Amino acid sequence: MTTVPKVFSVKTTPKEILEKWYRLMTLGRAIDEKAPNYLKQAIGWSYHAPYAGHDGIQLAIGQTFEKEIDHIFLYYRDMLTALSCGMTAEEIILNGISKATDPTSGGRHMSNHFAKPDWHIHNVSSLTGNHTLHAVGVARAIKYYDEKAVAFSVQGESSLSEGYVYEAINGASKEKLPVIFCIQDNGYGISVPKKDQTANRKVANNFTGFKNLKIIHCNGKDVFDSMNAMYEAKRHALETGMPVMVQANCIRIHSHSNSDRHELYRSEAERNYVLDYDPLFKYKRMLIRYERFTVEELEKIENETKIQLKEAHKLALKAPDPDPNTYLDFVLPEPYQPQKYIDGTHQETGEKKKLITGLNETLKAEFRNNPDTFMWGQDMANKDKGGIFNVSKGLQQEFGPQRVFNAPIAEDFIVGTANGMSRYDEKIRIVIEGAEFADYFWPAMEQYVDSSHDYWRSNGQFTPNVTIRLASGGYIGGGLYHSQNIEGSLASIPGVRIVYPSFADDAAGLLRTAIRSRGMTMFMEPKALYNDPKAATVIPDDFEVPFGKARIRREGEDLVMITYGNTTHMCLEAAERLSKEGASVEVIDLRSLIPLDKETILNSVKRIGKVMVVHEDKVHSGFGAEITSMIMEEAFEYLDGPVKRIGSTFTPVGFHRSFERMILPNTEKIYNAAKDVLAY
Amino acid sequence: MSKTGIFYSFNSTKTAKAAEKIKEAFGPDFNIVPVNAEELTEELFLSFTNLILGVPTWFDGELPNYWDEFVPALEGLNLNGKTIAIFGLGNQVEYPENFGDAVGIMAELVQEIGAKLVGYTSAEGYEYESSKALVDSKFVGLILDQETQPRQSKERIANWVNDLKSQFSW
Numbered sequence: 001m002t003t004v005p006k007v008f009s010v011k012t013t014p015k016e017i018l019e020k021w022y023r024l025m026t027l028g029r030a031i032d033e034k035a036p037n038y039l040k041q042a043i044g045w046s047y048h049a050p051y052a053g054h055d056g057i058q059l060a061i062g063q064t065f066e067k068e069i070d071h072i073f074l075y076y077r078d079m080l081t082a083l084s085c086g087m088t089a090e091e092i093i094l095n096g097i098s099k100a101t102d103p104t105s106g107g108r109h110m111s112n113h114f115a116k117p118d119w120h121i122h123n124v125s126s127l128t129g130n131h132t133l134h135a136v137g138v139a140r141a142i143k144y145y146d147e148k149a150v151a152f153s154v155q156g157e158s159s160l161s162e163g164y165v166y167e168a169i170n171g172a173s174k175e176k177l178p179v180i181f182c183i184q185d186n187g188y189g190i191s192v193p194k195k196d197q198t199a200n201r202k203v204a205n206n207f208t209g210f211k212n213l214k215i216i217h218c219n220g221k222d223v224f225d226s227m228n229a230m231y232e233a234k235r236h237a238l239e240t241g242m243p244v245m246v247q248a249n250c251i252r253i254h255s256h257s258n259s260d261r262h263e264l265y266r267s268e269a270e271r272n273y274v275l276d277y278d279p280l281f282k283y284k285r286m287l288i289r290y291e292r293f294t295v296e297e298l299e300k301i302e303n304e305t306k307i308q309l310k311e312a313h314k315l316a317l318k319a320p321d322p323d324p325n326t327y328l329d330f331v332l333p334e335p336y337q338p339q340k341y342i343d344g345t346h347q348e349t350g351e352k353k354k355l356i357t358g359l360n361e362t363l364k365a366e367f368r369n370n371p372d373t374f375m376w377g378q379d380m381a382n383k384d385k386g387g388i389f390n391v392s393k394g395l396q397q398e399f400g401p402q403r404v405f406n407a408p409i410a411e412d413f414i415v416g417t418a419n420g421m422s423r424y425d426e427k428i429r430i431v432i433e434g435a436e437f438a439d440y441f442w443p444a445m446e447q448y449v450d451s452s453h454d455y456w457r458s459n460g461q462f463t464p465n466v467t468i469r470l471a472s473g474g475y476i477g478g479g480l481y482h483s484q485n486i487e488g489s490l491a492s493i494p495g496v497r498i499v500y501p502s503f504a505d506d507a508a509g510l511l512r513t514a515i516r517s518r519g520m521t522m523f524m525e526p527k528a529l530y531n532d533p534k535a536a537t538v539i540p541d542d543f544e545v546p547f548g549k550a551r552i553r554r555e556g557e558d559l560v561m562i563t564y565g566n567t568t569h570m571c572l573e574a575a576e577r578l579s580k581e582g583a584s585v586e587v588i589d590l591r592s593l594i595p596l597d598k599e600t601i602l603n604s605v606k607r608i609g610k611v612m613v614v615h616e617d618k619v620h621s622g623f624g625a626e627i628t629s630m631i632m633e634e635a636f637e638y639l640d641g642p643v644k645r646i647g648s649t650f651t652p653v654g655f656h657r658s659f660e661r662m663i664l665p666n667t668e669k670i671y672n673a674a675k676d677v678l679a680y
Numbered sequence: 681m682s683k684t685g686i687f688y689s690f691n692s693t694k695t696a697k698a699a700e701k702i703k704e705a706f707g708p709d710f711n712i713v714p715v716n717a718e719e720l721t722e723e724l725f726l727s728f729t730n731l732i733l734g735v736p737t738w739f740d741g742e743l744p745n746y747w748d749e750f751v752p753a754l755e756g757l758n759l760n761g762k763t764i765a766i767f768g769l770g771n772q773v774e775y776p777e778n779f780g781d782a783v784g785i786m787a788e789l790v791q792e793i794g795a796k797l798v799g800y801t802s803a804e805g806y807e808y809e810s811s812k813a814l815v816d817s818k819f820v821g822l823i824l825d826q827e828t829q830p831r832q833s834k835e836r837i838a839n840w841v842n843d844l845k846s847q848f849s850w
Contacts, residue, residue: 010752185740201740201777219742249740277738277745286749 004216008227010290018292019301021063021223025055025280026305028080031092034309035112036258043317044097045111049077050254054184055279057220057248059084060230061154061182067119071138071423072152073131074114074124077184081154082114085121089312099319106459107322115458122423123458125450128189129159132168132181133413133447137420139177141428143241144402150237151420154182157247158189160206161197164446167413172243173210174408180233181245184220186252191265204247212242220248221279251277330460331494332595335547336516344509344545344591348538355501356530358508358539359391359469363431365541366515367399370429373515374421376407377414377433377469388436389471389530411435411444419451419464429515431467438472438524439484451520452495467514467521472500473566473616474648474664475528479655483664485565485617485648487524491593491626497547498593500524502568505537506591509545517547526565534569548595552604556586559678560604562627563614564590567646567665571614574671583678593623601627602635609640610677614670619647641680646673682849683713683727688734689746690716694769694826695734698833702732702767705841710850718746722753730848731762731795735786735821736769741778741812743785757793764790765799765844766821772808773828780823784812787820797821798847799840805832 010018032052038045051058054077062084065072074081079092091103095114098107104115104123115123122138124131135153142149159165160183172179183204187194200206204215214236218229226248233244251274255262262271287293338344353361367373375381375395379388381404386393396404407414411434418430434448435441441448448468455463474483487498499514499521501507507525514521529535553568554575561571568589575585586604590597605611611631613624628643649663688699703712715724717734725731738744743751766787770780791797800818803811806825813819822840824833 011756201775205777219748222748249742251739282745282749286752289749290752 004218004228004232006228007231008224010224010286010292013224015292018287021059022283022287022293022298023301023305024062024084025059025080025283026302027089027308028058028083029055029280030305030309031089032079034313035096038097039258047076047111047257048096049112049257051077051079052253053186053251053274053279054220054248055080055283056223056226057182057184057218057230057250059223060226061152062086063227064230064234065152066149067121069120069147069149070152071120071122071135071142071149073122073135073154075128075131075155075159076110076112076126077156078114078154079112082121086119087114087116087121089309090315091116093312093316094319097316098322099316100322101319105457108459109457117458117461123454123462125453127446127450129155129162129165130416130446130450131155132159132165133416134420134423135179136168136171136177137417138423139172139179140175140417141421141424143175143177145424148238150178150180150234152180152182154184156189157183157185157194157203158192158197160203161189164412164416167408167410168416169207169210169213169243169245170410171408171413171417173212176212176242178237178241179243180230180237181243182230183245183247184250185247186250188252188256190256190260191262202247204245207245214242214244216244216246218246218248220250221277221282223279223283253278330456332497333455333463333518335497335519336513338509338513338544338546340542341509341540341544342546344506344549345551346505346540346543348540350538352536353504353539354531354533355504355507355535356389356391358504359511359525360393361539362508362511363392363395364398366429366512367395367403370515372425372427373403373429373431375404375431378407378409378436380433381406387433389527391469391525391530392433411441412447415444415447415451415466415468418466419447419454422464422466423462426465429465429467431469431515434468434470436471437478437482438470438486439481441470441486448490448496449493452493455495455519463519465518467511467523469523469525471527472524473526473528474653474660475566477655477657477660480652483653483660485615487522487593488617488622490522491623495520497521497595498524499547499591500526500565500593501591502526502529502565502589503535503537505539505543506545506551506589508539509543510591512544513546524565528566529569545591547592548597549592550597550600551589551591552586552600553589554585554587556584557608558584559610559612559674560586560588560608561612561614561670561674562588562590562601564593566616567614567670570665570667570670573667574674577667577671578674578678583674585674596627598630598634601631605631605635606638609638610680611639611643612646612670612674612677613643614646614665616665617647618650619645620650622647641677644673644677646670682729684711684730684732684848685713685715685728686732686734687715687717687720689718689744691718692736695736698767698769698824698826698837699734701833701837702841705837706845710845717750720746720750722757725754726757729762731764732844733764733766733786734768735766735782737775737778737780737782740775741781743782747782747786751789754789755793759790759793759795762795763798763848764795765797765847767799767824767840768821769824769826771827772806772825776807776809779806779808779811780813780819781811783819783821783823784814787813787815799844801836801840
């Protein structure tokens with residue numbers, strides 16, 4: 001068991017420090033008790049998770065945090081932690097009542113989520129424990145840049161039931177990162193008691209087998225025990241660079257939140273039992289008992305706090321409400337704008353390169369261009385092996401294992417730590433292989449979706465600068481787990497760009513633009529084309545392709561095929577065959593799905609009148625459904641017939657080649673459908 | 681004659697009841713003075729030679745707040761010449777990881793400042809996973825489990841009190 005030195009005690013701690021703590025605790029509790037009134041008066045704060053009973057540890061976490069140096073991720077019960085970190089009562093209320101000047105999000109995020117990104121108090125999700133991976137990611141940057149700082153991940157004990165929290169702790173242990181996991185254990189996850197979460201009441205002890213992880217238990221209700229635990233945790237993390245887990249035993253004096261009624265599942269005896277151990281009253285009793293303060297002195301502080309809160313309340317009420325007309329702001333940041341290849345085309349001649357070569361050389365060029373570029377993923381950086389398809393071959397040798405490295409087989413960890421690391425500095429650019437194949441990306445959806453919110457949710461204060469590469473699609477006989485397309489499922493999530501090149505030059509140019517841009521980009525790689533000569537092109541060394549700019553790969557007058565990825569080549573083949581039969585077919589390679597080049601699509605549709613939308617992903621709810629609907633809505637009167645969609649069937653992709661042929665689109669299917677459309 | 685006190689929270693229910701049973705077990709020939717642990721002072725504590733401390737385990741292995749708040753005072757005392765026995769209530773089924781921990785925490789505290797600890801008991805007959813009260817295969821006091829073994833408390837108290845009668849100086 002870890003022994004924690006007694007640095008702080010009621011008898012020896014300087015009086016001014018004891019006073020500061022009492023002021024913070026009294027102020028915090030006053031706001032905690034006042035918060036429900038805002039809802040009753042219909043002013044706001046419709047979500048409030050009271051912290052009463054967590055007072056000791058929340059005070060201690062905040063007192064240990066050094067603003068603008070350390071990084072901290074609070075959870076939705078961390079009101080006193082936020083105050084103890086230095087946030088003001090007014091800032092707390094601004095968040096509570098969702099004002100435009102709320103430092104967390106300008107009213108975009110839920111109440112009771114306290115953040116101040118300028119100070120490294122990060123804006124976090126409501127998803128419990130989601131930020132654990134972000135703390136590990138930012139600690140990776142702290143270590144890489146050799147900063148004397150720590151990352152705090154603050155959360156309730158129930159969050160340890162989440163698999164991604166395990167992934168985070170495993171990562172911090174493996175990489176030896178200065179993260180302090182602060183676990184506030186009040187015995188309940190909403191109404192679910194600890195015994196329904198895990199077999200071990202001391203939940204931190206589930207992690208005793210993790211190497212490099214120091215575990216400290218403390219009484220989160222007691223100021224001095226909590227201060228000593230957090231002081232020791234930070235000392236250890238700073239001196240050794242290793243992770244620490246502090247489990248603080250707390251009590252939840254009230255219900256989980258204002259939408260919960262704990263009297264429905266907690267006995268009166270239990271509710272009284274926790275009241276007996278109110279941490280604030282205990283601290284006050286001790287200050288008096290050990291003659292550090294008189295009753296009168298403490299009452300004076302309490303009265304001053306009441307005035308302080310009243311002033312903060314008045315100021316917050318006067319603050320402006322958010323302007324709802326800004327709702328379209330901060331979905332995605334402005335991307336990098338190509339300087340030389342404005343529309344993403346070129347006339348370069350010379351030797352053709354394969355798509356995989358284009359990706360590999362672009363990655364190397366961008367890593368040379370920006371020393372703050374990093375890449376990790378599964379099975380992608382071990383000696384001569386540079387990924388299962390060799391996209392990353394040679395990168396680790398050239399740029400070293402600190403910048404290019406294998407991640408654990410944990411997709412959510414890969415994405416979540418990318419989000420976290422990019423929080424360290426705006427200049428950082430991260431490329432990840434989200435999974436070995438797109439089919440395996442689903443465990444990362446938790447982080448993908450949450451990262452898609454960051455820019456909007458933080459009111460433009462933070463965006464993860466991350467390019468997610470995924471080897472995608474079929475035609476390799478890979479079956480259900482190596483042949484699927486997932487872009488149709490992802491396209492309904494705002495906040496991430498999705499690109500899907502078909503040719504080597506576009507792959508290189510889009511990758512360069514993605515890496516240089518702020519924000520998240522999902523970069524789909526048609527793996528069947530990596531080494532296919534038909535996707536090989538000449539690639540200018542500095543080629544760039546803007547987002548949202550389609551490329552007309554073949555011009556025509558009788559029919560337009562709108563496509564991307566593998567099926568671009570099939571459409572071109574079908575178009576060539578049809579041309580021999582006298583039909584002139586245009587082929588638009590979208591390259592970007594989000595943002596979508598509506599202008600190029602509509603121009604062709606209006607000029608030609610007959611339209612096919614072709615992709616490899618399922619027709620059912622595939623991205624083609626969006627394109628088709630957009631055409632119906634914006635160019636219906638120009639159509640000479642229904643828009644025909646071609647894609648895969650509403651089934652998984654089978655392993656046997658005969659299943660693939662049946663399920664996936666091919667040149668023949670496109671050709672036959674084109675004949676039908678041309679007949680209108 | 682030495683002065684013997686039994687210290688426990690007068691606001692408690694089960695601990696207070698156990699304290700009364702312990703006092704009864706000593707019988708009328710022994711003067712055991714009840715002391716409210718919620719109103720402790722250093723002077724009051726030091727005014728006894730033999731001290732029986734009622735220390736139930738709270739939450740996941742903590743001292744009750746009234747004892748915890750007395751710890752800074754306790755740490756400044758010299759208990760040389762004092763003989764201390766500790767009893768406490770725990771629940772070995774619901775809280776097997778910290779069964780009777782508070783008894784162990786208090787035992788360590790008072791020994792560090794010079795007290796002679798008596799009233800060790802056998803750990804047999806209990807089923808739990810871990811306890812700070814277990815030292816060298818024995819409990820450093822009497823642990824009563826009124827939740828899951830209430831019928832054994834009477835005998836455990838009787839045996840413990842008999843031992844204390846011989847360990848305390850009267």
